[in-house]
Amino acid sequence: MNLSNFFLALFALSFCLAGCKQKSEIVSDTQVAGFFAQSTQDQQPEDDEIVGVYFMPSWNTSPDPSVDRDSFWSCMQDPANCSNLLNPAIWGPKGRIYNAKYPYQGPYLDRKPIAELKGFYSRTDAEVAKKQLQYMKKYGIDFFAYDWFFGRHYYHHLNFAPQAGIYYPKGWENNPNQSGRVAVPGLIEWGDQLEILLAENAKLPKDEQMKFAINWCDDSDERWRLWLKIGSSEELARQANYEGEKPSKDLYLKVHEKITQLWIDKYFSREDYLRAEDGRPVIYFYFPQDTESRATYYGLSLQELIELSQRTAQKAGLPGIKFIAVMAGPMLERERMYGLPTDWKPQNPQKPWEGGTYLKRQLLQEYVPRLKGMGFHGMTTYVYHNFMEKDNRSYADMRETYRRHWKMWEEMFKNDDQFEYQVPVAMGWDMRPAGGTWPQQSGFPSEPYKDLVHSDKSSFTAKLKEAQQVSRKYRPSNGNTVMICCWNEYLEGNYIEPTEGHGFSYLEAIQDVFGN
Numbered sequence: 001m002n003l004s005n006f007f008l009a010l011f012a013l014s015f016c017l018a019g020c021k022q023k024s025e026i027v028s029d030t031q032v033a034g035f036f037a038q039s040t041q042d043q044q045p046e047d048d049e050i051v052g053v054y055f056m057p058s059w060n061t062s063p064d065p066s067v068d069r070d071s072f073w074s075c076m077q078d079p080a081n082c083s084n085l086l087n088p089a090i091w092g093p094k095g096r097i098y099n100a101k102y103p104y105q106g107p108y109l110d111r112k113p114i115a116e117l118k119g120f121y122s123r124t125d126a127e128v129a130k131k132q133l134q135y136m137k138k139y140g141i142d143f144f145a146y147d148w149f150f151g152r153h154y155y156h157h158l159n160f161a162p163q164a165g166i167y168y169p170k171g172w173e174n175n176p177n178q179s180g181r182v183a184v185p186g187l188i189e190w191g192d193q194l195e196i197l198l199a200e201n202a203k204l205p206k207d208e209q210m211k212f213a214i215n216w217c218d219d220s221d222e223r224w225r226l227w228l229k230i231g232s233s234e235e236l237a238r239q240a241n242y243e244g245e246k247p248s249k250d251l252y253l254k255v256h257e258k259i260t261q262l263w264i265d266k267y268f269s270r271e272d273y274l275r276a277e278d279g280r281p282v283i284y285f286y287f288p289q290d291t292e293s294r295a296t297y298y299g300l301s302l303q304e305l306i307e308l309s310q311r312t313a314q315k316a317g318l319p320g321i322k323f324i325a326v327m328a329g330p331m332l333e334r335e336r337m338y339g340l341p342t343d344w345k346p347q348n349p350q351k352p353w354e355g356g357t358y359l360k361r362q363l364l365q366e367y368v369p370r371l372k373g374m375g376f377h378g379m380t381t382y383v384y385h386n387f388m389e390k391d392n393r394s395y396a397d398m399r400e401t402y403r404r405h406w407k408m409w410e411e412m413f414k415n416d417d418q419f420e421y422q423v424p425v426a427m428g429w430d431m432r433p434a435g436g437t438w439p440q441q442s443g444f445p446s447e448p449y450k451d452l453v454h455s456d457k458s459s460f461t462a463k464l465k466e467a468q469q470v471s472r473k474y475r476p477s478n479g480n481t482v483m484i485c486c487w488n489e490y491l492e493g494n495y496i497e498p499t500e501g502h503g504f505s506y507l508e509a510i511q512d513v514f515g516n
Contacts, residue, residue: 097443110501430493
């Protein structure tokens with residue numbers, strides 16, 4: 001893999017593997033991000049913010065189906081069982097290398113969730129999910145944005161019992177002679193945790209339920225290459241595909257339509273889904289540059305994909321979808337080689353699944369002004385690692401880089417009430433359980449000094465107050481949403497869920513600042 005490809009993969013990974021009193025007892029079912037919906041119930045005070053938090057799922061990394069080796073907990077406890085540290089695509093053929101200069105600093109037991117959450121809990125434990133929802137609600141969080149992944153390349157059978165429950169749009173083509181083999185592939189990855197959260201949410205009284213949204217993470221170069229490999233001789237040989245199944249522009253568009261229809265059928269129909277005041281469901285779109293660059297392989301623009309989603313939603317009777325871009329990236333000319341790509345070319349056109357080159361890279365300040373033209377209605381971030389020359393080497397640094405981002409983007413959009421900037425906040429950054437920042441093929445992290453961005457209740461509270469002030473200053477055009485990263489990014493050291501190390505400190509900070 002060339003340097004550009006390698007850094008892009010790492011950049012995506014590093015981000016995927018990213019009031020003094022309780023708020024009012026009654027929260028409208030139509031409460032939304034950025035606005036307040038019309039409701040027969042009392043609305044929140046005019047100066048109240050809508051607070052969102054990202055939720056990162058974990059998954060089983062064990063090759064043995066009878067063993068569940070959680071991707072979070074294994075890396076926090078034992079490097080020998082951490083799939084991140086052993087991944088040759090990330091760290092090179094020997095995996096993450098520890099020595100005297102780069103020692104192992106775990107286990108990271110201070111990140112163990114509190115006893116009330118059952119410690120290193122199962123992601124499908126309904127009691128834990130209920131507690132998580134109740135903690136969010138009690139301490140002033142209004143919604144969570146679930147990091148949502150979709151594998152385009154998976155074909156399945158509607159009439160084969162183990163696969164019968166996999167979503168497929170009603171009435172879409174399938175082959176009854178092949179156990180209902182679907183004509184349009186794709187399925188949700190790592191969605192079992194969301195299913196449990198939503199099932200438990202539905203059991204709660206309406207005024208105790210959380211709102212939720214999808215944060216679509218279409219950001220994996222590995223999954224993109226698996227899509228391109230559909231129908232290859234290798235896939236036919238191992239019987240993963242039938243003759244005639246192969247990727248194409250038409251199938252790519254149909255998969256995108258399927259993704260949108262899935263959102264409509266499984267999520268948008270729920271009362272607890274996050275909506276704008278005009279009824280549009282909100283979709284967060286993580287790193288849209290990755291989708292844009294790959295769509296160019298078929299001569300498609302990101303605008304065309306978003307327009308397809310809009311038409312699909314409107315056909316279903318919705319007023320459309322409100323897309324919020326989740327953006328970050330380099331800002332210096334010397335970093336352009338690591339910039340945000342807008343094009344992708346295969347190294348071998350006959351075997352594109354072997355990899356390609358990401359081209360026409362833009363700096364963040366060049367990419368952001370294009371978002372509205374693509375069909376986005378707002379922007380926020382997951383994590384900002386720097387601003388121009390300023391890197392995050394401490395939490396004080398992170399607070400400074402965030403201030404600069406807030407000012408730049410709020411000023412850019414202050415006269416545009418059709419495009420909002422949702423003020424982001426992060427609890428910190430420390431990627432040591434996953435090996436460090438950023439991984440290199442040498443087996444070492446290249447910037448371990450960035451794994452020292454640690455906050456406490458006091459400094460996090462101060463940052464939240466600053467974000468609140470900025471949000472209120474620019475509210476007439478940019479709405480009132482504050483996005484916090486993250487509920488449970490344990491491997492990136494960015495988590496506010498109660499743990500043995502910090503208890504309820506971060507939730508109490510949110511309540512102190514945003515509670516009524």
